[in-house]
């Protein structure tokens with residue numbers, strides 16, 4: 107058993123008024139970009155690891171990478187880094203326990219696909235274990251559409267506001283992921299779900315269900331709410347990918363003005379994964395197309411890292427408002 111505190115990490119006990127970015131990472135370049143962006147803007151940050159990332163990168167290596175990230179942040183001049191290592195979409199008690207034992211400071215148990223009572227029972231079991239070690243637990247009520255690593259669903263079911271008090275009270279969870287129309291992946295909506303801007307021909311996605319969010323906040327005043335699937339799928343990256351030989355027709359995300367509005371409410375953790383995947387891929391494709399003779403990975407992973415860093419800073423400052431919250 108390793109306590110996350112020994113690794114210099116913090117848990118996700120969070121305040122309102124802005125949202126903390128939860129950026130997924132799978133490799134060194136992504137981690138460097140996240141830490142540089144967070145250190146420069148003095149933003150608390152949640153390093154998010156999915157089950158797929160854990161299998162991809164190896165759990166031991168991941169733990170030391172997170173510990174290294176804290177030291178790297180200090181080296182960059184960030185005196186008191188607030189970095190959390192969080193399990194994204196834990197699907198079993200065993201996985202969550204293993205992450206707690208391995209130095210994660212926060213875990214998500216996603217039992218949202220189970221019947222309500224089973225969701226409560228499994229979530230409570232994880233909470234009872236994690237809280238012994240001061241590890242915070244995110245739970246989920248409602249179902250998001252889209253595909254993300256092992257998680258996928260064809261349709262979304264909004265969170266039922268009438269269930270949230272009972273759920274939060276009986277499970278003891280520290281934060282709650284809800285479904286109000288965000289979605290996993292780079293194809294959040296089908297063209298049929300969208301309208302088309304008559305001027306540009308671009309897809310305009312349906313708005314988030316802010317009425318559901320308001321009803322949840324009324325039921326659970328001040329309770330930390332989490333939004334998954336909140337990439338905005340920047341058109342400039344999609345265009346770059348398509349220009350340099352990729353094929354991402356009609357990729358569409360959540361408009362940033364909607365996320366900005368959510369970040370100012372009780373939503374205090376916003377998950378962004380697809381956008382950094384797009385930035386990485388766009389930068390790599392550009393180098394491959396422009397310099398076909400290049401075969402030094404640093405020459406294409408480097409620009410990918412720079413573009414991701416730019417993206418993370420933009421999210422922190424212009425969308426989530428978390429800059430300067432962790433001096």
Ligand SMILES: [Zn+2]
Pocket residue numbers: 195254290334335377
């Ligand atoms: Zn998610």
